[in-house]
Amino acid sequence: MKPLSLAAALLLAGSSILVGPALTAQEAASPAAQRPWMDKSLSPDRRAELLLAAMTLDEKVALLHGPMAIAFGPQMPIPKGAVGSAGYIPGNDRLGIPALQESDASMGVTNPGLVRGAQDMSTALPASLLLAATFNLDIARSGGAMVGTEARSKGLNVQLAGGANLLRDPRGGRNFEYLGEDPLLAGLIAGAAIGGIQSTGMVSTMKHFSINGQEHNRMTADSIIGEANHRESDLLAFQIALEKGDPGSVMCAYNLVNGVYACENDQLLNKTLKRDWGYKGWVMSDWGAVHSLGAITNGLDQQSGEQLDKQVFFDKPLKQAVAGGSIPEARVTDATRRILRAMFANGLFDNPPVKGDVDFAAHAAIAQAQAEEGIVLLKNEGVLPLARTAKKIAVIGQHVDAGVPSGTGSSQVTTPWRANAMTPIRSVPLGGEGMMASWSNVVFHPSAPLAAIRQRFVPAGQSAAPANPFGPPPSTPVTFDNGIYPEAAAAAAKDAELAIVFVYQPSGEGDDVPDMTLPFGQDALIEAVVAANPNTIVVLQTGNAVRMPWADKVKGIVQAWYSGSKGGEAIARVLFGEVNPSGRLPLTWPVDESQLPRPAIPGWGAPADASVKVAYDVEGSDVGYRWFAREAKAPRYWFGHGLSYTSFSHSGLTLSGGSSVSATVEVTNTGKVAGSDVVQLYLVGKPGGAARRLLAFEKVALKPGETRRVTLPVDPRLLAEFDEKAHGWRIDAGDYRIGVGSDAGSVEQVQSLRLGARRMKP
Ligand code: BGC
Secondary structure: OOOOHHHHHHHHOOOOOOOOOOOHHEEEHHHHHHHHHHOOOOOOOHHHHHHOOOHHHHHHOOOOOOEOOOOEOOEEOOOOOOEEEEEEOOOOOOOOEOOEEEOOOOOOOOOOOOOOOOOEEEOOOHHHHHHHOOOOHHHHHHHHHHHHHOOOOOOOOOOEEOOOOOOOOOOOOHHHHOOOOOOOOOHHHHHHHHHHOOOOOEEEEEEEEEEOOOOOOOEEEEEOOOOHHHHHHHHHHHHHHHHHOOOOOOOOOOEEEEEEEEHHHHHHHHHHHHHOOOOEEEEEOOOOOOOHHHHHOOOOOOOOOHOOOOOOOOHHHHHHHHOOOOHHHHHHHHHHHHHOOOOOOOOOOOOOOOOOOOOHHHHHHHHHHHHHHEEEEEEEOOOOOOOOOOOEEEOOOOOOOEEEEEOOOOOOOOOOOOOOOOOOOOOEEEEOOOOOHOOOEEEOEEHHHHHHHHHHHOOOOOOHHHHHHHHOOOOOOOEEEEEEEEHHHHHHOOOOOOOEEEEEEHHHHOEEEOOOOOOOOHHHHHHHHHHHHOOEEEEEEEOOOOOOOOOOOOEEEEEEEOHHHHHHHHHHHOOOOOHHHHHOOOOOOOOOOHHHOOOOOOOOOOOOOOEEEEEOOOOOOOOHHHHHHOOOOOOOOOOOOOOOOOOOEEEEEEEEOOOOOOOEEEEEEOOOOOOEEEEEEEEEEEEEEEEEEEEEEEEEEEOOOOEEEEEEEHHHHHHOEEEEEOOEEEEEEEEEEEEEEEOEEEEEEEEEEEEOEEEEEO
């Protein structure tokens, strides 16, 4: 056995420092010029160890911090060597360590402050919330691979993706960047998307660790939650994402957790992530989330976006602390080892990114396929799909002529792909004050629903777009009103066979929306249109659930979210039945705020830097549908809801227990057209009483009349409680009641399964 290094000794002493075996004499003697760590046949751990042995303390510390990679005026140009993106950690020429070129985010490669020029283009995937609504891991993986491929084509090698915080409030500004309210769904989709990004030779993050449930007062909000509640909810989503996706890095959050900033939270970073889960990658801070040098002792490995912090703690102050003995050099080595190991494991040394062209047509098809699977048909009273024989369709709504809206903030693709790079992009500044105001522009990704709808009425090969932008549109049955004045919209709808009203809600990083009401008077617009024409369909383009006071009056409601680079086309295909909708809600849709665990947003009205406690133990791990089930409240729509142009039936549920619980069930397409069902398996009761949890799901494509038997393996943690005293998961002996649901509120075929007591590691 090889001798243990100091770091290994520390690990044995119970710390969460990661170690590799010490070098053999031969390895240690090999001259640095030989770069033995470039031997691809060695494991990432071994390669990191060989490289570490050649590094000085200064060289290690240099990898532990870095700036934003954008210019702050002429005084602070973009850092030398940086491609231009969210972040940059300089490489090391002497040792051949590549720089980390870090770019946002999950939905496409961003271009912050147009740092790579206005002509730079990226494909915009739909909102992550739409991705979650697909319930389709293959779609998540292919979207991730697309983003990774585009990032590499711009010379980037770290993607700041993998947002997996649970949606706890339908006013959350960043909910569109996350994957809904359920830990299994969010964890699996995040894991698949991260895996897709990393399959291209990038490192992906998983973020924002943890319980970053509101944007309001995000730098000072203190998320208060008990250990068991946290483990069973947000942490479980992250744990599953980590197991499935193995992200090279984890980004800690801005907020505090139980009184301690997330980026210096020993309980979260050292004890949970690194010790309990055995995480071998590195923890990077969010931009401006580091408040002290002590963060390194508490588990943070790298200070990102360092201009935004009060001090570059992880540079000179760190070296001084090592020299003075207050921080062991072994901790610096451990942090460096984690970064290098993830770089080796994901190909950053062996397969550096090469700038080059992108197959935008292929990537647009990926964005479109995602949009088509994640648009949710919420209501349909026989009005959809639309026929191409309509004599007059009134399309109404702001910016429907330009494109589909996108969420704002660091994740936003502001220079989206367009066939002609010179085509101007409609971007609507929301205004405001403060740091995030300049980011608050609703960029309309240029896939206009109006053109896509009109296209259905012109002969194949002809364009529905006006040949001359100043000229009239081609003759089709489709009229357009911009929806600014309800009276004008009502007049346009009055004599039409059908009115389609598109409404949108901006949401984004930096703050929550104050309430669930649609802005810009759009409720009044819908009311006016439906009063003029009862044959009205509403297409929602929102980053959240919204109040729908008109829901009972309209004939159809389609939730299109923020639908990305081909959103307009995808919406049109769903409306006309070229695509059978198969999206299911990844969130429970409340009627209004009074049904929420926190009817008012904590800290609303307080100054931006006020410290605010957010009491998450109110719902605890009963997030979303579990809260509604526990409190016997009736939402407007349950998690998992989504209609189709066909119908499905489920039968023959059989459960099997023992050490690996699973279910099988038959699903049949009982309608006349092909379609996809999301088979959802729910727990409804356990030995302690009622309990509602999604246990497994599978999306199944079926031809009319086709039946398929699906097998649904159950992650045992979903049947368990987190036992704080025993520090692990505990399944109590007894009967577990399990059924199949078309959503979380209507679970049928419930059967009992007797399980023995069982304990599992945390
Ligand atoms: C966001 C992160 C993002 C980072 C870099 C922060 O404001 O919270 O999600 O990755 O900026 O742009």
